[in-house]
Amino acid sequence: MRETQEETSTVQQRKVWDADAARRYDTPGTGMFTPEVLTPAVERLAELAGGGAALEFAVGTARVAIPLAARGVRVTGIELSPPMVEQLRTKADEASLPVVIGDMASTAAPGDYTLVYLVFNTISNLLTQAEQVECFRNAARHLGPGGRFVIELWVPELRKLPPGQSATVWQVGAEYIGLDTYDVLRQRVVSHHLDFDQAGQARVFRSPHRYIWPAELDLMAQLAGFELESRHADWTGAEFTEDSRSHVSVYRLPPT
CATH class of the missing domain: 2.60.40 (Immunoglobulin-like)
Known part of the structure; x- marks a missing residue:
């Protein structure tokens, strides 16, 4: 039953992120592409990488990966949608930004990383709890001791x-x-x-998601061997409160 659910999730997301969605995804200078949104995220991720390489799950069209690489961080991506990667390739070649086609819950990327990250609610694209747990485990497999997994996610507005x-x-x-x-x-x-x-x-345009409460996310992290290092309301480090609409959570593997 679990395999059937995961296949359904993958098929659904491939249908959502088709060629038309890829062509319309980039909106330079507006929305999530504005400097006030993008710059703090890139600065924080560069700091968390600590001089090592970074792996972006669901890299998309490299909204974050390209400016992060411009900061001197070696970035690799994993992406489910070939049309999104085609759009990415209009901006960065394989040598400057390697990408592996596959889902973020199971696909492996070659290399050693100090940072794995997921931005803009993307872990919720995995439509079962089992897949979301496997995403944490996949992040852990790519990291050495002390490595970090960063997730940007909205808080369900029930x-x-x-x-x-x-x-x-x-x-x-x-x-x-x-x-x-x-x-x-x-x-x-x-x-x-x-x-x-x-x-x-x-x-x-419609996109399906499975929403996750922060406490549930922390338990997923624990199952994969991570500990919560910090949680803020945004990339600038604002305090996370009961009224926060989103959070940036940093998980870390034990240093030894």
């Missing part, structure tokens, strides 16, 4: 659900509407992104 309702709207604008629909029984959420053109026509 407190915002009205009684009897299953959806939360998290952004509304003239050109964009974002909302999430929750399945609390299976701990699933589907993000719906509606982009409107000048004629008022909408393009809809």
Whole structure:
């Protein structure tokens, strides 16, 4: 049964991150590509790499990997979607940014790493708890003693659900509407992104996720041999509180 679930998860994500999604993914200077979003993440990851090499799970089009490599960090990526890698290759070649095609829960990348990282909620693309645990174990396999695994992840917004309702709207604008629909029984959420053109026509993009509470994430880490080193609300080191909408969690293997 577990193998069937994992195959379904992989198939679903490949359907989501197709050639059309890859072409539309990069939005230079806007959204998650703005300097105020990207620069703190790159600076923090460069610091955590500590002079060693870094491995990015679900590297995508290398939004983070390319500027991190420009900081002098040797970066390798693992990516499930060939179209996303094709888009990446328009910006960086194999010599400067090696990429292995495969899923982040089981695929191995050659090399020795001091840092493995997952940004922008990507661990939730794994749609079962078993796969998410295996993702931690895969990170541990790529790290030596004292190595770090960093995860950026949103906090499920179940407190915002009205009684009897299953959806939360998290952004509304003239050109964009974002909302999430929750399945609390299976701990699933589907993000719906509606982009409107000048004629008022909408393009809809949907992505399925399995949401994870911070405490559950910590238990996954423990199962893989990690300890929680730090948790902040963002890449700048802001305090994580009960009202934080996301977190950056740094896990570390024992030094010996």
